[in-house]
Amino acid sequence: MSQKSELLFNESKKYLPGGVNSPVRAFKPYPFFVDHGKGSCLYDVDGNKYIDYCLGYGPLVLGHVNKKIVEDITTQLSCGTTFGVPSEKEIQLAKMVVDRVPCADMVRFTNSGTEATMSAIRLARAATNSKKIIKFIGSYHGAHDAVLVKSGSGAVGLPDSPGVPSEATENTILVPFNDKQAIEDIIKEYSGDIACIIVEPIMGNIGCIAPKDDYLSFLRKITSDNGIILIFDEVITGFRIASGGAQEYYGVTPDLVTFGKIVGGGFPIGAFAGKKEFMNMIAPEGNVYQAGTFSGNPISITGGISTLTQLGADFYSSMHDKGEYLRTGIKEVLSDLSIDYTVVGVESMFQVYFTSNDVYNYDDAQTCDVKAFDKYFHNLLDNGVFIAPSQFECGFISRSHNISDLDKTIESIKSSLI
Numbered sequence: 379m380s381q382k383s384e385l386l387f388n389e390s391k392k393y394l395p396g397g398v399n400s401p402v403r404a405f406k407p408y409p410f411f412v413d414h415g416k417g418s419c420l421y422d423v424d425g426n427k428y429i430d431y432c433l434g435y436g437p438l439v440l441g442h443v444n445k446k447i448v449e450d451i452t453t454q455l456s457c458g459t460t461f462g463v464p465s466e467k468e469i470q471l472a473k474m475v476v477d478r479v480p481c482a483d484m485v486r487f488t489n490s491g492t493e494a495t496m497s498a499i500r501l502a503r504a505a506t507n508s509k510k511i512i513k514f515i516g517s518y519h520g521a522h523d524a525v526l527v528k529s530g531s532g533a534v535g536l537p538d539s540p541g542v543p544s545e546a547t548e549n550t551i552l553v554p555f556n557d558k559q560a561i562e563d564i565i566k567e568y569s570g571d572i573a574c575i576i577v578e579p580i581m582g583n584i585g586c587i588a589p590k591d592d593y594l595s596f597l598r599k600i601t602s603d604n605g606i607i608l609i610f611d612e613v614i615t616g617f618r619i620a621s622g623g624a625q626e627y628y629g630v631t632p633d634l635v636t637f638g639k640i641v642g643g644g645f646p647i648g649a650f651a652g653k654k655e656f657m658n659m660i661a662p663e664g665n666v667y668q669a670g671t672f673s674g675n676p677i678s679i680t681g682g683i684s685t686l687t688q689l690g691a692d693f694y695s696s697m698h699d700k701g702e703y704l705r706t707g708i709k710e711v712l713s714d715l716s717i718d719y720t721v722v723g724v725e726s727m728f729q730v731y732f733t734s735n736d737v738y739n740y741d742d743a744q745t746c747d748v749k750a751f752d753k754y755f756h757n758l759l760d761n762g763v764f765i766a767p768s769q770f771e772c773g774f775i776s777r778s779h780n781i782s783d784l785d786k787t788i789e790s791i792k793s794s795l796i
């Protein structure tokens with residue numbers, strides 16, 4: 379039953395381009411319109427219930443309508459929603475980030491992950507007095523011009539979108555993930571003019587691709603040796619993979635890190651953080667300009683404090699167990715069927731690639747049968763399970779997902795693929 383969703387989508391398309399406010403939401407033939415969320419589930423306007431593994435594309439690590447977040451935000455609402463002057467809670471959340479994240483001495487909060495990566499790249503360029511940035515093919519760092527290049531390989535990428543002048547991306551150099559030689563070659567070629575390497579330590583916007591062997595420590599060493607700033611984009615992995623993010627999990631400390639998603643507890647946010655010597659270059663302490671009307675607003679900050687407070691060691695060990703349980707269950711189901719697949723994931727991130735190849739980079743991911751994924755997605759939806767509608771997104775588990783949700787999901791995956 380999806381009558382109301384279809385009607386709403388048709389109505390929505392008259393007023394919102396494509397009927398949505400962010401492109402990936404507009405899956406075919408029409409997306410379900412949500413009525414409300416609760417715990418691990420979403421409920422649509424037609425009365426259907428879905429176990430939710432999209433979780434707002436990552437932020438809702440505690441599930442929908444977390445009791446403590448609701449209480450804390452309700453209290454904050456009656457004290458004001460934006461001030462234009464500093465408030466104590468900003469220090470509190472900054473301290474929580476600094477306490478948890480190895481590379482973070484200081485933090486600047488923004489309103490989105492996009493702003494965070496844009497600002498971190500600006501800071502890296504200022505700190506090195508260099509123009510070029512290295513980005514991995516298939517990585518996503520938000521929707522600003524310099525990073526809207528993901529397809530095609532070669533030294534310099536053309537923009538993915540009309541409206542982005544080629545000048546805006548001519549300093550963005552693309553390399554395949556998990557490929558050491560490619561980085562060595564580029565650094566030789568552009569020696570002295572590279573400001574930073576920006577990397578998702580686990581690629582989460584092309585499915586889910588973990589770094590191979592010592593790849594991240596290789597990046598750490600080659601950047602240090604060449605005066606290049608290493609930026610980890612932990613907008614997804616921050617506070618999800620481990621308390622200190624992927625940098626703690628893999629034991630590799632970058633110079634700068636970007637956050638978003640979880641650090642706002644379900645409210646709009648971004649942040650970048652790093653060593654003092656770099657962060658003190660940001661205005662007004664330094665002269666690298668960065669600003670935002672709503673930056674550090676008390677609602678998002680309270681959402682972040684309320685969330686991080688609830689993420690203790692028990693949380694991470696239970697997320698670890700749930701991730702293993704789900705991936706093992708999916709593998710068992712799939713091994714009985716005659717289809718090409720690879721189950722991937724780290725901790726509470728997961729995906730099924732419809733290919734029998736190992737997936738280490740963008741090109742490997744392109745070998746997937748996207749039609750098979752599409753069928754899987756729609757069958758899962760009919761079976762009451764919502765995953766992001768693309769082979770090249772990642773699934774997330776929250777604290778609210780219990781074993782019975784995971785069992786039901788594994789069952790649904792089985793019936794979706796038969």
Ligand SMILES: *Cc1c(COP(=O)(O)O)cnc(C)c1O
Nearest residue numbers: 490491492518519520613614638
């Ligand atoms: C979501 C995401 C961003 C962009 O964050 P927004 O808040 O959507 O602007 C940047 N980097 C990564 C790795 C992301 O997953």
